[in-house]
Amino acid sequence: MHRSIAFDGAARTVTGSRHLLSIGGHKVLIDCGLFQGPREIRERNWEPFPFNVDEIEMLLLTHAHTDHVGLLPRLVKQGFNKPVYATSGTIGLANVALPDGGRLQEEDARYHNRHQTTRHEPALPLFTENDAYDALKLMKPVHYHQPLKLPGGATARYLPAGHILGASHIEVTLEDGEIVVFSGDVGRYDRPILKDPSDIFTADYLVVESTYGDLQHSKEDTERKLADLINEASRNKSVILVPSFAIGRTQELLWYIHLLIEGNKIPRIPIYVDSPMANATTLLYTNHTEDHDTEMRISLAKGESPLNPELVRLVQDRNMSKALNLADGPMMIIAGSGMVNGGRIVHHLKQRLGDPSTVVLFTGYQAEGTRGRDMIEGAESVNILGDEVPVRARIEKLNSLSAHADSEELMRWMSHLNSAPKRVFLVHGDYEVQKEFRLKIIERYGWEVDIPAPGDVFEF
Ligand SMILES: [Zn+2]
Missing domain, CATH: 3.40.50.10890 (Rossmann fold)
Incomplete structure (x- = not known):
């Protein structure tokens, strides 16, 4: 069966997480995040989606940060009406954050129109508060560790990622037993309130974030x-x-x-x-x-x-x-x-x-x-x-508070694998950081590591 991963967003950049997993003829989207940062990055939010929205059969959300969920209302506005699976913590946070994001978009558009500081005439919100509510209606809760049926005979499991409330790694097991793991954002070890990131023992293909692939967090008390x-x-x-x-x-x-x-x-x-x-x-x-x-x-x-x-x-x-x-x-x-x-x-x-x-x-x-x-x-x-x-x-x-694993914590997260993955893909990081982190993984584990560019498709 033909399978592929298309790296649409968070490819050689830290925001706009979006990966399209194709299983046979079926398409499952993992995350639908907003591009944030300088104007040339933000403008990507306005581009048409590089896939046919009607073909997507479901969306799996790793967590509720804007750069992972913030473009969902726009997807919904363009006709997406399939289930969005997320942990109940993620749904809770999305209920708080998404409508607020829509309100801010509307306020910004009004401000730009009033002060005529727009290049678009008139300035439009990327999505509205109402679009956000439409998106929330599609969300369906999943429990950690419980298998969720995907199309094409695959299943998915959500595993705690220790990053923010509800944040998960998503493990997809394909019909032939091959496993694809999407790290989402990897959290920290030994931090208060939330569980540590889950140990992953098996992955044939590993899609892993690399935000802090080049640094170590302060050990400040x-x-x-x-x-x-x-x-x-x-x-x-x-x-x-x-x-x-x-x-x-x-x-x-x-x-x-x-x-x-x-x-x-x-x-x-x-x-x-x-x-x-x-x-x-x-x-x-x-x-x-x-x-x-x-x-x-x-x-x-x-x-x-x-x-x-x-x-x-x-x-x-x-x-x-x-x-x-x-x-x-x-x-x-x-x-x-x-x-x-x-x-x-x-x-x-x-x-x-x-x-x-x-x-x-x-x-x-x-x-x-x-x-x-x-x-x-x-x-x-x-x-x-x-x-x-x-x-x-x-x-x-305060230098020690961060929700993201640093370079050594990412290495620790990957160290639990029982055998080498066939391929590792670095996403969600600045390209310079990713190149450094790639070498670090190769040096320590000897794995094959790619840094996909936006639009790259990997077939397997
Ligand atoms: Zn995050």
């Missing part, structure tokens, strides 16, 4: 650094502003704050999570027990609320968020977005960035072109909502 900063803020009666990602990062921070409170390592200062999306996500992280690791299970069994520690207050409405502007320290405010390109953190920064007693604590990677990047690179001022605001606050960074 997160708990210690947070404790020091909170103690200092308490002494100085100052404010710590934490630009944080709603999915994953905020929950890990809450976990560490919980540990610090339980261990009496920080004074009782108010900690606000000022983000409805982060708060909705935290509830999902608490409720989806199937994703929890042992530590998290034990904590919940003891009756603790590790993701809702007692000092933490959840801010939902805008007025309460604005009221925080007038409040004095000490306190900590956690708000999105993580790279300061939007969200409520922008207002807090406008208010407090000029104050030398403020500490701004970044929680992760800051992409080129974001205010966050400018700030960690030492900008003297940043433009916020039309005003040039001087950066007098102290800029700090």
Whole structure:
């Protein structure tokens, strides 16, 4: 039977994950992610899909990050109406994130039309909030480890990937017993809340992400650094502003704050999570027990609320968020977005960035072109909502929080295979990084490794 994998998206780039698996005459899509980053990458979102939408019989989602699911509403808008299989954690997160993505698209289009800053006349949203709801209606939950029937006599299993809530590796077993594994995004080992990435023992063909194929995460002691900063803020009666990602990062921070409170390592200062999306996500992280690791299970069994520690207050409405502007320290405010390109953190920064007693604590990677990047690179001022605001606050960074496996963790994930795969494909990485990572795999394991270019089709 003729089989192939077409590498449509996340080929020699980190976003736009999309792989088309053909089994006989049947077509199954794995992920349908948004292209993000510089304009020439983002423009690919507007290109026609390189396949006939009607031919796709189902979509398998590895997880709910935008670069894996964000183009689904557009696919649906173009007529796709087949089932979308995902874990219930992924569906929960998609319910929170996709409509929000649609709303932002609509707001952006309105903004560009009002200010006539568009090359398209008129500017259109890539998809709307309603398109997002249409996409959500197609989603069907799958359980981890349970076989799911695919067309062409194949089956798929979703295995925990330790990356974000619901994130999975997808293992496809073909009719003749050959196995294709799609890593999705590989998470971290020994991190709080979620299980470790699953050990994969057999794969004939391995499609693996390579985001951090060239680096190792910092071994910094997160708990210690947070404790020091909170103690200092308490002494100085100052404010710590934490630009944080709603999915994953905020929950890990809450976990560490919980540990610090339980261990009496920080004074009782108010900690606000000022983000409805982060708060909705935290509830999902608490409720989806199937994703929890042992530590998290034990904590919940003891009756603790590790993701809702007692000092933490959840801010939902805008007025309460604005009221925080007038409040004095000490306190900590956690708000999105993580790279300061939007969200409520922008207002807090406008208010407090000029104050030398403020500490701004970044929680992760800051992409080129974001205010966050400018700030960690030492900008003297940043433009916020039309005003040039001087950066007098102290800029700090937590280096150890990341949801992605680093180079050694990816090697560890692959090390469980009992025998060499016939072929390994590196996806979801910058090409320069991938070339380096490819050599590393060849050197250590001696496997055959390809870096498919966009549009490449591998037949087997
Ligand atoms: Zn991801």
